[in-house]
Amino acid sequence: MQEIAKSFSGAAALIASGDATLFGIVLLSLEVSLSAVLLATLLGLPLGAAIAVGRFPGRRTIIVLLNALMGLPPVVVGLVVYLLLSRAGPLGALGLLFTPGAMVIAQTVLILPIIAALCRQAVEDAWLEYEEQLRSLGAHGVRAALTVLWDIRFSLLTAILAGLGRAAAEVGAVIIVGGNIDGVTRVMTTTIALETSKGDLPLALSLGVILISIVLVINAAAYGLKEAAQRRYG
Amino acid sequence: MILPLRLEEVSFVARGRAIIERISLGVEAGHASIILGANGAGKSVLMRLMHGLLAPSGGTIKWNGEGRHKQAMVFQRPVMLRRSALANVTYALALAGVDRAEREAQAREALAGVGLLPLAQRAARVLSGGEQQRLALARAWALHPEVLFLDEPTANLDPGATREIETVIKAFDAAGTKIVMSTHNLAQARRLGDEILFLHQGRLVERAPVDRFFKQPASAEAAAFIKGELPWV
Amino acid sequence: MGLIWRIAVALLLSLPAYGQDKFITVSSTTSTEQSGLFKHLLPVFENKTGIKVRVVAVGTGQALDIGRRGDADVVFVHAKPLEEKFLAEGHGVKRYDVMYNDFVLIGPRSDPARVAGTKDIVAAFQKIRKTQSAFVSRGDKSGTHFAELELWKAAGIDIAKDKGAWYRDTGQGMGPALNSASAMNAYILSDRGTWLSFKNRGDLTIVVEGDKRLFNQYGVMLVNPAKHPNVKKEMGQAFVDWVISPEGQKAIADYKIDGEQLFFPNASGVMVGKP
Numbered sequence: 001m002q003e004i005a006k007s008f009s010g011a012a013a014l015i016a017s018g019d020a021t022l023f024g025i026v027l028l029s030l031e032v033s034l035s036a037v038l039l040a041t042l043l044g045l046p047l048g049a050a051i052a053v054g055r056f057p058g059r060r061t062i063i064v065l066l067n068a069l070m071g072l073p074p075v076v077v078g079l080v081v082y083l084l085l086s087r088a089g090p091l092g093a094l095g096l097l098f099t100p101g102a103m104v105i106a107q108t109v110l111i112l113p114i115i116a117a118l119c120r121q122a123v124e125d126a127w128l129e130y131e132e133q134l135r136s137l138g139a140h141g142v143r144a145a146l147t148v149l150w151d152i153r154f155s156l157l158t159a160i161l162a163g164l165g166r167a168a169a170e171v172g173a174v175i176i177v178g179g180n181i182d183g184v185t186r187v188m189t190t191t192i193a194l195e196t197s198k199g200d201l202p203l204a205l206s207l208g209v210i211l212i213s214i215v216l217v218i219n220a221a222a223y224g225l226k227e228a229a230q231r232r233y234g
Numbered sequence: 235m236i237l238p239l240r241l242e243e244v245s246f247v248a249r250g251r252a253i254i255e256r257i258s259l260g261v262e263a264g265h266a267s268i269i270l271g272a273n274g275a276g277k278s279v280l281m282r283l284m285h286g287l288l289a290p291s292g293g294t295i296k297w298n299g300e301g302r303h304k305q306a307m308v309f310q311r312p313v314m315l316r317r318s319a320l321a322n323v324t325y326a327l328a329l330a331g332v333d334r335a336e337r338e339a340q341a342r343e344a345l346a347g348v349g350l351l352p353l354a355q356r357a358a359r360v361l362s363g364g365e366q367q368r369l370a371l372a373r374a375w376a377l378h379p380e381v382l383f384l385d386e387p388t389a390n391l392d393p394g395a396t397r398e399i400e401t402v403i404k405a406f407d408a409a410g411t412k413i414v415m416s417t418h419n420l421a422q423a424r425r426l427g428d429e430i431l432f433l434h435q436g437r438l439v440e441r442a443p444v445d446r447f448f449k450q451p452a453s454a455e456a457a458a459f460i461k462g463e464l465p466w467v
Numbered sequence: 468m469g470l471i472w473r474i475a476v477a478l479l480l481s482l483p484a485y486g487q488d489k490f491i492t493v494s495s496t497t498s499t500e501q502s503g504l505f506k507h508l509l510p511v512f513e514n515k516t517g518i519k520v521r522v523v524a525v526g527t528g529q530a531l532d533i534g535r536r537g538d539a540d541v542v543f544v545h546a547k548p549l550e551e552k553f554l555a556e557g558h559g560v561k562r563y564d565v566m567y568n569d570f571v572l573i574g575p576r577s578d579p580a581r582v583a584g585t586k587d588i589v590a591a592f593q594k595i596r597k598t599q600s601a602f603v604s605r606g607d608k609s610g611t612h613f614a615e616l617e618l619w620k621a622a623g624i625d626i627a628k629d630k631g632a633w634y635r636d637t638g639q640g641m642g643p644a645l646n647s648a649s650a651m652n653a654y655i656l657s658d659r660g661t662w663l664s665f666k667n668r669g670d671l672t673i674v675v676e677g678d679k680r681l682f683n684q685y686g687v688m689l690v691n692p693a694k695h696p697n698v699k700k701e702m703g704q705a706f707v708d709w710v711i712s713p714e715g716q717k718a719i720a721d722y723k724i725d726g727e728q729l730f731f732p733n734a735s736g737v738m739v740g741k742p
Contacts (some may be wrong), residue, residue, distance in 0.1 A: 012557070042474065087537035087697055095697075099525060099539055101440045132287055133313035137373075138302055138329045147325075157502050175490060179492075179523035197376045197642030198669035199649075232360030 007205030029187040033167040036107035048119030049145040068115035075172030081106040098179040106173040111163035118159035236301040237263045244293035255436040261425035266413035268427035275433040277416035303330040307383040312366040314358035343374035364395025371402045384415040490519035494539035498641045500524035502660025505537045524571040527610040537695030540703035545685040546610040559688035566730040567684045572675035574654040592622040599633040601653035606636040615656045661725045
């Protein structure tokens with residue numbers, strides 16, 4: 001327990017020290033995870049909305065599959081993306097392996113099902129309310145789905161934050177496709193893993209405190225934004 | 235002109251139950267038609283069949299001409315988008331193919347017509363129930379529909395808001411829009427209607443001008459309904 | 468869809484480290500990186516040649532596999548039989564000895580197997596087996612793991628058959644395995660470098676060292692550009708050449724933790740310095 005208490009003061013000391021390496025690692029973590037969230041949102045929201053609103057054979061199977069994929073093990077995603085991006089693999093020519101780009105790809109794959117599945121549920125719930133009115137006004141298919149998507153934008157924030165949480169917290173995918181290269185593909189979670197494996201538990205814990213604090217701040221900001229918007233738009 | 239609308243032997247079956255049973259009727263322009271009936275008689279389903287939100291299980295529904303946007307419907311619970319009152323109306327105009335340059339002016343005119351212009355920039359979802367229903371009517375007005383369907387539009391409103399809504403409906407009627415409205419408020423039916431279509435257990439049991447229906451109902455079911463002895467079907 | 472694709476590509480390309488400065492990728496092992504050698508060695512090379520070195524540190528098996536796939540330009544590991552297999556498969560150009568470090572047997576101060584102070588590692592292993600004292604194995608097909616297995620063999624013990632509850636096969640890297648040993652107060656074979664940097668020692672200390680059989684030889688290979696055309700052969704060869712050159716060898720010898728030298732350069736076949 002003492003170690004956990006010490007980790008907070010350790011974290012504060014680390015931040016105060018202004019260590020360039022640490023800030024580089026934090027910055028890279030944010031760049032990778034936020035990029036993955038952006039891509040997964042751009043792809044996942046339309047996907048979720050389309051499944052929610054569409055009627056096609058196999059729809060229920062796809063919904064079950066999408067929900068199940070939320071539980072994709074990060075290390076498995078990392079392995080599959082690694083095999084794809086490896087020089088010996090189909091996309092080797094892109095030369096993306098062991099770069100932050102590969103990490104973004106892996107994390108996007110990991111969180112896309114989360115964002116799409118949660119969006120699907122939110123749109124499907126809202127669709128019950130909106131469907132008749134929208135069809136009465138003449139909005140169909142894509143047009144109607146996009147209208148609902150925009151209307152429930154603040155609820156979708158929760159889905160997006162869930163994706164961000166998963167991305168920022170995982171280590172299995174980024175360590176395989178990134179290689180945890182010092183100064184190039186080392187992020188917060190892989191650094192924590194590294195320091196733990198070196199036996200430097202206090203440092204690992206302090207880094208953990210910093211990571212959690214950052215995610216906490218992002219969540220608090222998003223919540224505040226959502227509250228303000230709900231007051232404004234109803 | 236998309237009227238007259240003709241229903242021939244229309245049925246609607248859901249979950250094994252016949253909700254509408256072999257209804258044939260014609261809807262003509264020129265007078266306000268009120269659909270009356272107890273809860274469960276099939277009023278809402280009939281309106282949705284006519285408006286095209288539901289497909290009949292049997293029979294045919296034929297309009298005289300093409301014109302998706304020549305009909306509009308106002309529901310018991312208004313559904314507004316998470317944007318300003320004005321934006322809700324311009325959204326409907328955009329769907330109807332109105333040029334971007336003209337949407338705002340037409341929307342403002344519609345809002346003014348129902349007395350909501352001061353609230354044009356207010357978020358539609360924070361308006362009161364009565365204001366939202368007026369907004370729904372403004373949205374319908376902006377489309378200049380030939381036919382306006384209303385499904386129990388004042389069921390959730392207090393008497394003051396109800397009066398405001400009825401004023402707008404009368405304005406539609408005066409402007410030549412065909413009104414097709416369901417209600418189970420007999421007094422309201424008398425105030426707004428020219429003819430009554432009485433439904434009982436999914437069948438059109440009686441159709442008569444409003445005065446004759448209330449003074450001398452031809453069917454036993456209608457007589458019982460007016461006397462208030464048919465709370466549920 | 469087209470818009471989304473363009474955003475995605477722009478995003479991926481804008482991220483740092485995408486094909487800018489000249490660099491090579493070296494696959495090596497976690498124990499080597501964690502010893503701190505690369506942090507000391509690579510800046511010297513980079514200053515001289517301007518070539519940045521990116522080290523991917525994984526287990527030995529994985530490091531060689533990365534080379535097999537052509538995902539690295541140079542392989543730098545310490546498992547000679549596996550390296551020679553790698554060469555035989557045609558994935559490497561030529562193997563050079565670079566340096567060696569040594570393994571040490573770590574154990575609890577209470578020393579239940581009574582092995583402390585002996586210079587005979589094989590005898591020590593036999594005693595541990597006899598007394599059934601707790602022993603942690605890495606079990607991860609790493610160089611260290613192979614060294615441990617060789618020692619059991621040399622002791623005449625078929626560890627696969629003979630292991631009991633006293634033998635803890637953890638499947639972990641060196642650091643986590645040491646953590647486990649510390650928690651269990653068990654014996655464990657470790658490379659000296661990781662032990663020197665290891666902070667969570669608990670009641671553990673070095674009990675056996677200096678036996679020649681504990682020496683751990685490192686080799687370096689350029690990944691074969693004939694098999695993997697994308698290999699940066701000039702820059703990779705420059706690294707290989709430098710590491711076995713007198714200058715590189717001296718840089719290796721200069722690396723010390725708490726005044727102790729960790730790695731002993733032997734590129735020319737001659738050992739420089741003694742443990």
